[in-house]
Amino acid sequence: MPYNPALVAPMRAEVTRLGARELTNVAEVDAALGDQKGSMLVFVNSVCGCAAGNARPALALALNRAVVPQQVVTVFAGQDVEAVARARQYFGEYQPSSPSMALFRDGEVVHFVHRHQIEGKTPQAVAANLAAAFDRFCGVAVQQ
Numbered sequence: 001m002p003y004n005p006a007l008v009a010p011m012r013a014e015v016t017r018l019g020a021r022e023l024t025n026v027a028e029v030d031a032a033l034g035d036q037k038g039s040m041l042v043f044v045n046s047v048c049g050c051a052a053g054n055a056r057p058a059l060a061l062a063l064n065r066a067v068v069p070q071q072v073v074t075v076f077a078g079q080d081v082e083a084v085a086r087a088r089q090y091f092g093e094y095q096p097s098s099p100s101m102a103l104f105r106d107g108e109v110v111h112f113v114h115r116h117q118i119e120g121k122t123p124q125a126v127a128a129n130l131a132a133a134f135d136r137f138c139g140v141a142v143q144q
Contacts, residue, residue: 046098055099058126
């Protein structure tokens with residue numbers, strides 16, 4: 001059963017304020033990930049306070065730099081159930097995890113951050129992990 005939309009609204013807003021585009025249904029996920037070119041980060045948002053409370057600030061830190069993915073999209077675990085399930089089909093062999101982050105390059109997952117790599121870490125440490133992946137796989141600097 002999905003979480004109450006009022007409960008997750010602030011957590012959604014925290015990510016969309018960063019410029020992430022929400023994917024709330026299967027059609028939106030397929031449109032974004034089906035024939036993906038360039039770099040894209042898929043952020044699997046979550047209510048979990050122990051990990052998601054660090055994941056969202058880490059995302060903000062990682063996106064506040066010159067080299068970032070061309071697109072950032074988000075799905076919400078426990079809320080947009082079908083959209084999350086479809087997104088996870090694109091993650092290949094990576095086990096379901098929320099929160100989590102999948103960095104794609106031309107339709108292939110090139111870096112994945114699992115919940116266990118977020119939980120117990122500082123937002124700065126998680127952001128450094130993402131930033132290193134952005135530097136390696138995104139390669140396009142954007143004007144801030």
